[in-house]
Amino acid sequence: MTKLETLNILTSDTRRRDAYDKVTGRANYTTDVTLPNMLHAKVLRSPMGHARIIKIDSSSARKIMGVHAVLTREDIKKYSESELMPVYGYFIKDQPIVAMDKVLYKGDIVAAVAAESERIANKALATIRVDYEPLPAVTTINDALASNAPELFEEPPVGIVPAYGEGASGKLRSKKNICYTFNYETGSANAFNKCDHVFEDEFKFSRMHHLHLEPFITVASWSDDNKIDIWTACQNPFPLRKEISRIFKKPENDISVKVSYIGGGFGAKNNCKTEPIAVMLSRIARQPVRFCLTAEEGFYTNTQHAAILKIKTGVMNDGSLVARESEILLDSGAYSDGSPLVAEKAGYRIPGPYHYEHLKTTCHCVMTNTAPAGPFRGFGGTQTTWACESQIDMIAERLGISPYQMRMNNLLDKGQAFVPGESGMDSDIKLGLDLVAKEINYKNPPKEPNRGIGLSIGFKDGGGVNKPATARIKASTNGDIFLQCGTIEMGQGAQTALPNIVAEIMNTPTERVRLMPIDTNHTPFDQGTNASSSIAVMGQAVERAALDLKSKILNFSAEQLNCKTEEIKLDNWTIRKGNETIPIIPMIMGFYGGTGFEFSGEGFHKSPNSHLAPLEAPCVFWEYGWGAADVTVDIETGQIIVNKLVVSGDAGKAINLNVCRGQDEGAAIMGLGQSLFETMIYDNADLINGDPLSYRVPMARDLPASFISLTQEQGYGPGPFGSKGMGEGGILPVASAIANAVYNAVGVRLTELPMSPDRVNKALLEKQYNYCKQDTSRD
Amino acid sequence: MxxxxxxxxxxxxxxxxxxxxxxxxxxxxxxxxxxxxxxxxxxxxxxxxxxxxxxxxxxxxxxxxxxxxxxxxxxxxxxxxLECADGSLDPVQESFAELSAFQCGYCTPGMIMLSRALLDQNPNPSEELIKEWISSNICRCTGYAMIIEAVQLAAKKIKESEA
CATH class of the missing domain: 3.10.20.30 (Beta-grasp domain)
Structure with missing residues (x-):
């Protein structure tokens, strides 16, 4: 980590660098890409939750004027295995480009058409006749695990289990309809024997859709010389290129993936989504194809994981946590997508930031006949924080300890390893808890009927598992700086933060540094824009590239000036030597000739591999989301009114304070929606609110009367100047803080999300009923 | 036909x-x-x-x-x-830029037009009125608080420019 005594550049420039593009409407998204002769794709989706496809008749569609390509399983079958491998997925390759034998959820893609307009494509799709043989559908976790449940995948799809370190393991198809199971264990189960109490609780977590406003979209062009160009809204262009190469059997240097601004991702836009169909249709039509989903189709493309979390926690009378066993069941939907990775993280994060002697965790990915679930902001951590932080309060209540003290007694200290072999905590967690407790007036809470307060600490490992990132920087003769790296600007502020890090190190105004457009042909490798990694992982690669560039320029200048490198400093593309200011440009022209030169620097970062770390590499940084809520429960209607919501993240060092605030607040309001009302509602195989009109997301009027976000800068992050990532922390603590506040207010414990008025009412009635029952028994 | x-x-x-x-x-x-x-x-x-x-x-x-x-x-x-002929930004655009009242930017042109219409109709909106108006558009990134502040700043800028 570079420590500079004073940060000159960062403190003087607080604007986001994408401001002009975005406030003037000039920002280009993939939705704005048009190419000559571009066709438009639309798809036919399954009306059934689970069915075998008997016959597809697409002959009429092929005859319609303006239709240039039709894609069904019959077209896929025309290609040999050396030409096409028509399935994809992260760890498990189970999702077909178009359905082959079966459809696995309502919304599964059966056929695709590329035509001169979307209207013609839709007209052609309407003529396609599909005969289905309906099969029983399993649409909940429990249905899928029932002994008489049908198996979704009759043949095992190809899949891998990654290398794990100490205590962790993974298994493909561990049981019927479970595509992947992650296990982790440390310490001896005997630890439970000495516990004064063992508490077992179960929690249910709901499922949201990302509802990123820019739809899923790809423009693909398969040229006559078999080169593939892809413009796409994708968070991880390099893994996408690898997958496209594998599917279409093309060398990676024949495939170029280009990503512009992304209009919101929140995890959904990782790996193949609209890309394979766009590429396949372009291959058939030999014209560029634009495939843009509607917002409704987005709901059928990727979602968060609903979950059931069972936790058994052993504690001492004084509230000390000793041992925990847990079983998490994730509703993965019909295809595995990112589920195994989410399972890994949910299974790993279930302890929360507390110390235990023994842990045994299992997380299963359960396949159901619903839309595929994948990465979603929080990535398993939202599910685990919901359960973990609710149970902390429940245990505290049972033992008669204050929930604040229960946390304080058990929190890991700064520097203390999460589990054996892991990196240490890189924030003072107690400090953060004190901050939000003070802000919510924990010690002197409002004394009104049906009003209460609650605390929570969201927790996840940040920066991805074993994630490499590379960056390249070059400076022209004039000192104009080009930064090349694969981090996508999708709202999180990378286009501001990363160039500003370079500007600070190069001691040059920020406007002299530009982040260059992303094209996998030229951009150095990056694993993807995810896991809150832009600052903590790519930031370190960028920092090293800048230091490399700086040292090359200083060495060159020292040589030209016949002095030691230590005697000179870089200052806005001049050399400062004592009181002397020497321009660099004439030195470059003098040595390299009149056309000048470009100096360049390279930077790389990856957490070192270690078999002692359960996930094979120690975590890059730890992401916390401290939360506190003050609520009033309307006992007539069951409505929860959030009077005040406080969230706090630790930026380590904020490269841009506005960006940090925006990350925390945006994530927190997403969490508020999940807490109170936002959820995908399935009625058997039918998603009944899968469109923006009936799917309720938070609006400005849903903001709590008081909404406070506090950006901490504790300074212990591994990123440049002590920074760390904070894109996800804010979503984590909200639901449990509200549930804990509701308990504090009216004495009912909600264990299922969202905490809608009907659930609150039901809980209140149950409480009243039990109270009356006790009352009667006393008589 | x-x-x-x-x-x-x-x-x-x-x-x-x-x-x-x-x-x-x-x-x-x-x-x-x-x-x-x-x-x-x-x-x-x-x-x-x-x-x-x-x-x-x-x-x-x-x-x-x-x-x-x-x-x-x-x-x-x-x-x-919305931009002036000389390329300078409208006070609403300027305020959104100054306070970073956007993230991915996809909703931003719509939010800015909505805010401009509000300020044309009511140059002194209360926070409640701003919330009410802004509630007709979705922003999935910001959590709205910074947008509300930007509209307040824009109202102030417009007033100052007219004074």
Whole structure:
């Protein structure tokens, strides 16, 4: 980590660098890409939750004027295995480009058409006749695990289990309809024997859709010389290129993936989504194809994981946590997508930031006949924080300890390893808890009927598992700086933060540094824009590239000036030597000739591999989301009114304070929606609110009367100047803080999300009923 | 049956007369495809999210949910028409930029047009009124607080520039 005594550049420039593009409407998204002769794709989706496809008749569609390509399983079958491998997925390759034998959820893609307009494509799709043989559908976790449940995948799809370190393991198809199971264990189960109490609780977590406003979209062009160009809204262009190469059997240097601004991702836009169909249709039509989903189709493309979390926690009378066993069941939907990775993280994060002697965790990915679930902001951590932080309060209540003290007694200290072999905590967690407790007036809470307060600490490992990132920087003769790296600007502020890090190190105004457009042909490798990694992982690669560039320029200048490198400093593309200011440009022209030169620097970062770390590499940084809520429960209607919501993240060092605030607040309001009302509602195989009109997301009027976000800068992050990532922390603590506040207010414990008025009412009635029952028994 | 119609309207201060457009085209598509005004971002196509908000005769309207023929005789402003002729930004744009009241930016042109319409109709909006207006558009990134602050700042800037 570079420590500079004073940060000159960062403190003087607080604007986001994408401001002009975005406030003037000039920002280009993939939705704005048009190419000559571009066709438009639309798809036919399954009306059934689970069915075998008997016959597809697409002959009429092929005859319609303006239709240039039709894609069904019959077209896929025309290609040999050396030409096409028509399935994809992260760890498990189970999702077909178009359905082959079966459809696995309502919304599964059966056929695709590329035509001169979307209207013609839709007209052609309407003529396609599909005969289905309906099969029983399993649409909940429990249905899928029932002994008489049908198996979704009759043949095992190809899949891998990654290398794990100490205590962790993974298994493909561990049981019927479970595509992947992650296990982790440390310490001896005997630890439970000495516990004064063992508490077992179960929690249910709901499922949201990302509802990123820019739809899923790809423009693909398969040229006559078999080169593939892809413009796409994708968070991880390099893994996408690898997958496209594998599917279409093309060398990676024949495939170029280009990503512009992304209009919101929140995890959904990782790996193949609209890309394979766009590429396949372009291959058939030999014209560029634009495939843009509607917002409704987005709901059928990727979602968060609903979950059931069972936790058994052993504690001492004084509230000390000793041992925990847990079983998490994730509703993965019909295809595995990112589920195994989410399972890994949910299974790993279930302890929360507390110390235990023994842990045994299992997380299963359960396949159901619903839309595929994948990465979603929080990535398993939202599910685990919901359960973990609710149970902390429940245990505290049972033992008669204050929930604040229960946390304080058990929190890991700064520097203390999460589990054996892991990196240490890189924030003072107690400090953060004190901050939000003070802000919510924990010690002197409002004394009104049906009003209460609650605390929570969201927790996840940040920066991805074993994630490499590379960056390249070059400076022209004039000192104009080009930064090349694969981090996508999708709202999180990378286009501001990363160039500003370079500007600070190069001691040059920020406007002299530009982040260059992303094209996998030229951009150095990056694993993807995810896991809150832009600052903590790519930031370190960028920092090293800048230091490399700086040292090359200083060495060159020292040589030209016949002095030691230590005697000179870089200052806005001049050399400062004592009181002397020497321009660099004439030195470059003098040595390299009149056309000048470009100096360049390279930077790389990856957490070192270690078999002692359960996930094979120690975590890059730890992401916390401290939360506190003050609520009033309307006992007539069951409505929860959030009077005040406080969230706090630790930026380590904020490269841009506005960006940090925006990350925390945006994530927190997403969490508020999940807490109170936002959820995908399935009625058997039918998603009944899968469109923006009936799917309720938070609006400005849903903001709590008081909404406070506090950006901490504790300074212990591994990123440049002590920074760390904070894109996800804010979503984590909200639901449990509200549930804990509701308990504090009216004495009912909600264990299922969202905490809608009907659930609150039901809980209140149950409480009243039990109270009356006790009352009667006393008589 | 004729499936085109002839329209006259004002778009970003420029008068258009007898423009022939298909009757089935939405205003959103007309702006983006025929006039190349790509700052109007289409998202939900249901008139729900407000990403495509433009100002028609002073009112914020979802362009995805308006037929092109409905603009006959009307005055339309899009995000591209908000900048001054010298390229300087409108106070609302300036405020969103200054306070970073955006993230991914996809909803931003719509939010800015919505805010501009609000301030045209009510130069002194209370926080409650701003919340009420902003609640017609979805922003999935910011959590809205910074947008509300930007509208307040814009109101102040407009007042100062008029004083």
């Amino acid at each position: 004729k499936n085109t119609t002839t329209l006259s309207f004002i778009l970003n201060s420029k008068e258009y007369e007898s423009i022939e457009v298909p009757t089935c085209v939405t205003l959103g598509d007309l702006l983006r495809e025929e006039f190349g005004l790509r700052g109007t971002n289409l998202s939900c196509n249901q008139g729900v999210c407000g990403s495509c908000t433009v100002i028609i005769d002073g009112n914020p309207i979802a362009a995805c949910h308006t037929f092109a023929f409905e603009i006959d005789g009307k005055n339309i402003r899009t995000i591209e028409g």
